[in-house]
Amino acid sequence: MTAGRVIFDLAAAAAIVFSGLMVVGRNPVRSVLSLVVAFFALAVCFVLLLAPFIAALQVIVYAGAILVLFLFVLMLLNVGREQPAKTGHPIQTVLGSAAVLVFAGLLLGMFRSSGARIPTPADPVAPSVLGDPAALARLLYSDYLLHFEAISILLLAALVGAFVLARRESAS
Amino acid sequence: MGGDALTFLDWAIVALRVALPVLLLPLFVVPLTWLERRGAAFIQDRPGPNRVGPFGLVQPIADMIKMFFKEAITPTSADRFLYLLAPAIAVFAALSTFAVVPYGSIIHVAGREIPMIGADLSIGILYIFAITSLSVYAIVLAGWASNSKFSLMGGIRSSAQIISYELAMTTAAAGVILASSSFRLSDVIAMQQRTWLGVIPQWNVIPQFFGFVVFFISAFAETNRLPFDLPEAEAELVAGYHTEYSAMRFGAFQMAEYVNVMVVSAITTTLYFGGWSLPGFHPQGVLGALASLLIFMAKSFFFVCVFIWVRWTLPRFRYDQLMKIGWKALLPLALANLLWIAALEIWRMRA
Numbered sequence: 001m002t003a004g005r006v007i008f009d010l011a012a013a014a015a016i017v018f019s020g021l022m023v024v025g026r027n028p029v030r031s032v033l034s035l036v037v038a039f040f041a042l043a044v045c046f047v048l049l050l051a052p053f054i055a056a057l058q059v060i061v062y063a064g065a066i067l068v069l070f071l072f073v074l075m076l077l078n079v080g081r082e083q084p085a086k087t088g089h090p091i092q093t094v095l096g097s098a099a100v101l102v103f104a105g106l107l108l109g110m111f112r113s114s115g116a117r118i119p120t121p122a123d124p125v126a127p128s129v130l131g132d133p134a135a136l137a138r139l140l141y142s143d144y145l146l147h148f149e150a151i152s153i154l155l156l157a158a159l160v161g162a163f164v165l166a167r168r169e170s171a172s
Numbered sequence: 173m174g175g176d177a178l179t180f181l182d183w184a185i186v187a188l189r190v191a192l193p194v195l196l197l198p199l200f201v202v203p204l205t206w207l208e209r210r211g212a213a214f215i216q217d218r219p220g221p222n223r224v225g226p227f228g229l230v231q232p233i234a235d236m237i238k239m240f241f242k243e244a245i246t247p248t249s250a251d252r253f254l255y256l257l258a259p260a261i262a263v264f265a266a267l268s269t270f271a272v273v274p275y276g277s278i279i280h281v282a283g284r285e286i287p288m289i290g291a292d293l294s295i296g297i298l299y300i301f302a303i304t305s306l307s308v309y310a311i312v313l314a315g316w317a318s319n320s321k322f323s324l325m326g327g328i329r330s331s332a333q334i335i336s337y338e339l340a341m342t343t344a345a346a347g348v349i350l351a352s353s354s355f356r357l358s359d360v361i362a363m364q365q366r367t368w369l370g371v372i373p374q375w376n377v378i379p380q381f382f383g384f385v386v387f388f389i390s391a392f393a394e395t396n397r398l399p400f401d402l403p404e405a406e407a408e409l410v411a412g413y414h415t416e417y418s419a420m421r422f423g424a425f426q427m428a429e430y431v432n433v434m435v436v437s438a439i440t441t442t443l444y445f446g447g448w449s450l451p452g453f454h455p456q457g458v459l460g461a462l463a464s465l466l467i468f469m470a471k472s473f474f475f476v477c478v479f480i481w482v483r484w485t486l487p488r489f490r491y492d493q494l495m496k497i498g499w500k501a502l503l504p505l506a507l508a509n510l511l512w513i514a515a516l517e518i519w520r521m522r523a
Contacts, residue, residue, distance in 0.1 A: 029316060033254070036309065043302075056298035064305025065335065071312050072331040075324060133295065133355055 008048045015041035032070050039063045053133045190290045193275060194267050201430040202232045208430075208480050215484040242419040247318060250416065254317035258310050259417065259424035265307035266431035272296040273438050274358050276448050276465035277455040288448075288465060289358065296357040297349055300439060301342055304394060308334040310428070311396070311413045318416035326412025329491065333393055333400065336498035341390035343506035347383040347513040348376050348443045361447040373451040377444040379516060383509040384444045386502045388475075391440065393498070395432040397479060399486040400494060437475035438468070445471055 018038040025031040039062045046055035140148050206221070206229060213220025221228035246255060276288030293299050308331055315327020349355060352363040366374045377384045393400040414425045441447055448455075448468035455464045489497070 030254075033309075033313075052293065052295045053298070056295045056302050059302035060298065060305055064302060064308070064338075068305075068308055068312065068331050068335060071309075071316075072328065072335075075312070075316055075328050075331075134353070 004048050008045060011041040011044035011048070014038070015045065028074050029071065032067055032074065036063050036067050039067070053136060185284070185286055189286070189288070190271060193270050193273075193290065197267060197270060197431050197434060198427060200434060201427050202236065204430050204434070204476065205232045205235065205426075207476075208483075211477070211480040212484045215481070236423075239420050239423040244419040244421055245416075247320065247416050249319045251317040251319065254313050255416075256421075258314035258317060259421050259428070261313065262307065262310035262428035263424050263431070265303055265310060266428040266435065269300055269303045269432075269435045270438065272299050272357055273435070273442055274361055274447055275438070275468050277461050279458055279461040281458065287358070288461065292356060292358050295355045297345055297355045297360075297443075301338070301345070305334075305338060307394075307428075307432075310425075314417065314425070315413040318413075320416050322410045322415045323413050326415070330396065330413060333396075333494060333498075336495060337390040337393035337400075337502070340386050340498060340502035340506050341394060343503065343510060344380075344383040344387040344390065345443060347380045347506075347509050350510065350513050350517060351376060351380070353517075357442055357447075360443060361449055364446040365449045365451075367451045371451060373446055373449075375444060375446045380444070380509055380513060382505050383513070384440075386506045386509065387443070388440060389497075389502060391436040392479070392482065393494075395429060395436055395479075397429070397433065398483040399489050401488060433476055433479050434472065437472045437479065440475050441468065441471040447471075 015038045018034045018041065022031045022034040022038065025034060039058060043055040043058040043063075046052070046058060209231070210220045210228065221231040224230040224234050246252060271290035272293050274287070274289040274292070279286040279288065311330040311334075312327045315323040315325075315330070318324075348360060352360045354360065360376075364373065364375050368374060372378075392398075414422055417425065448464040450467055453463075453467070455461055
């Protein structure tokens with residue numbers, strides 16, 4: 001095992017563990033922080049997959065902006081410890097666990113059939129496009145221009161929608 | 173990384189390249205606190221610290237000893253783990269930002285090329301923004317974990333402030349990225365080494381003056397310095413997010429602030445003022461490399477002085493004014509700058 005592989009495994013494990021802590025935790029602020037660590041660990045994985053550009057975006061957008069906003073709202077509302085839900089049915093636990101197992105099986109099968117592994121710089125099939133921001137940009141603005149523009153319009157619509165919803169009713 | 177196996181010496185050089193600035197930056201904090209207090213005193217027409225050593229030069233050492241030996245108090249109702257983690261994040265974020273800033277040209281020694289930079293990443297500028305966006309957690313966590321109203325108010329203000337100004341700062345820096353068509357900071361400097369008419373340096377500050385203004389103003393907000401120090405506004409919030417911190421834990425926040433001032437000055441120098449380069453200066457040999465290092469330090473020092481000068485000259489903004497400046501003045505200006513640079517680049521490509 002190379003050093004890169006060891007770091008990748010550690011980061012991946014950290015991402016899974018802290019994602020789990022985020023779900024299980026009762027203290028909302030600590031849950032958000034677990035998610036920050038999970039995102040950071042994911043960014044480390046991206047770096048080792050030769051995609052530093054995506055790693056940087058992961059940290060800037062998710063850890064640096066979205067989760068700060070979450071924290072901001074939590075602190076503003078002064079949310080305390082979460083109470084365990086009183087309603088709920090035992091069948092939910094059973095169905096939920098079954099769904100998780102099925103999903104994990106699907107994921108495992110997919111990875112095994114695709115032969116997923118960590119690329120090296122000398123690798124002929126290495127996704128060099130992801131590593132080079134310029135190459136990625138060229139691809140986005142040529143082959144995937146339609147998808148790119150579609151997502152832009154979707155985001156713009158979401159932005160306008162949020163603005164309309166949050167806006168105070170004017171005295172009319 | 174190539175095919176050659178890395179020898180022990182290569183590893184040592186890489187370690188030194190990274191460690192040297194990281195070890196030196198906290199050392200520079202010591203004279204910087206002296207400079208700030210003497211500068212403040214000069215601006216306010218009073219003597220300032222002048223008792224300990226000649227011109228009060230040993231005063232920072234005395235302050236440091238005091239900070240190390242004071243009692244570190246933890247509030248009983250604080251979230252202990254996060255309370256202790258917050259100053260550590262502050263120092264970590266402040267120090268690790270510098271890793272991608274080139275602080276000198278390339279040294280050629282014994283057939284080796286040693287670039288004076290921690291790591292010349294292909295995503296250099298993005299790395300800087302990624303790390304600075306993490307530094308907000310230090311302040312937010314300190315505010316929340318202290319379990320005090322003043323701290324919490326400081327933390328909340330800070331998160332809103334930093335999100336708002338980060339946007340303007342990033343948009344301003346996008347102009348530099350566009351002009352040099354690279355995220356790599358060594359490319360940004362290489363592009364600025366060209367000259368107009370052989371004398372005027374092609375520094376980014378000339379075509380992107382408004383981008384520079386937006387970037388530098390946002391830098392004040394990002395480092396929580398006056399006139400944007402609302403997270404710690406002492407007249408209303410005692411000391412804001414670090415109200416409940418004492419001894420060296422408070423010292424850690426203080427150190428992070430000064431390191432941030434130096435790092436932001438270094439980044440401003442690199443993005444807008446040609447970094448270690450000067451027009452007509454082509455560093456050769458070890459002496460040339462050292463000269464480039466000195467040029468870089470001198471330029472950065474100038475901006476550090478501007479930070480001190482502004483702090484003791486301008487009053488603090490009100491919170492609503494702060495938000496208004498960020499969203500209604502700086503962001504549109506940064507966007508206009510970006511459009512202007514894009515137009516300039518298209519014109520340059522056609523020509």
